[in-house]
Amino acid sequence: MLYDDYYVKSLIQTVEDWPKQGISFRDITPIFSDPKGMRMVVDAYVHRYMATDITHIACIDARGFLIAAVLAYELQKPLILVRKKGKLPGKTISQKYALEYGEAELEIQEGSVKAGDEVLLFDDLIATGGTLFAAIKLLTKQGANIKEVAAIIDLPDLGGSQKLRDSDIPVFSLCAYDGD
Numbered sequence: 030m031l032y033d034d035y036y037v038k039s040l041i042q043t044v045e046d047w048p049k050q051g052i053s054f055r056d057i058t059p060i061f062s063d064p065k066g067m068r069m070v071v072d073a074y075v076h077r078y079m080a081t082d083i084t085h086i087a088c089i090d091a092r093g094f095l096i097a098a099v100l101a102y103e104l105q106k107p108l109i110l111v112r113k114k115g116k117l118p119g120k121t122i123s124q125k126y127a128l129e130y131g132e133a134e135l136e137i138q139e140g141s142v143k144a145g146d147e148v149l150l151f152d153d154l155i156a157t158g159g160t161l162f163a164a165i166k167l168l169t170k171q172g173a174n175i176k177e178v179a180a181i182i183d184l185p186d187l188g189g190s191q192k193l194r195d196s197d198i199p200v201f202s203l204c205a206y207d208g209d
């Protein structure tokens with residue numbers, strides 16, 4: 030289905046002061062409950078990545094899973110889960126990162142990627158980039174290369190997408206919002 034920027038943006042709801050005062054939360058759940066919107070979003074990524082040499086799709090807990098799982102199925106690529114601490118069984122490697130207040134930790138199963146793998150890393154939204162950089166460390170520590178970072182939404186004023194590009198990591202997002 031042809032991507033319609035106006036249609037997809039009309040589905041994304043901005044919830045002011047959630048989860049705390051001063052945050053404009055960009056809620057993508059209406060995309061999941063709109064079959065046309067869901068297809069448009071997934072197809073946009075399918076068209077972008079179907080003729081590339083990506084070997085794996087990695088995605089970040091939890092909203093990132095929902096689009097990336099469909100994409101991995103469509104592109105017939107292995108799906109790698111980057112999860113919040115304590116969710117993955119077996120041997121894992123973990124990476125702490127800073128949040129606005131305090132810190133958080135992401136984990137990946139040991140051996141889920143290796144040298145020579147070309148990974149598309151997916152999350153729903155890029156803000157400061159802290160989450161994506163933590164995921165990138167987990168993947169590159171195991172030898173993989175990050176082919177591109179993809180997101181539905183970029184918040185360019187928070188600087189994450191620019192930091193990624195400054196680190197020579199290509200970034201693709203479907204839409205952007207000014208401010209935070």
Ligand code: AMP
Pocket residue numbers: 052053054055056089092152153154155156157158159160161189209
């Ligand atoms: P960051 O690490 O600052 O780039 O934050 C990105 C992560 O936090 C993503 O996984 C988003 O799900 C979530 N996030 C940050 N800011 C927002 C926002 N304004 N609306 C919705 N999700 C957000």
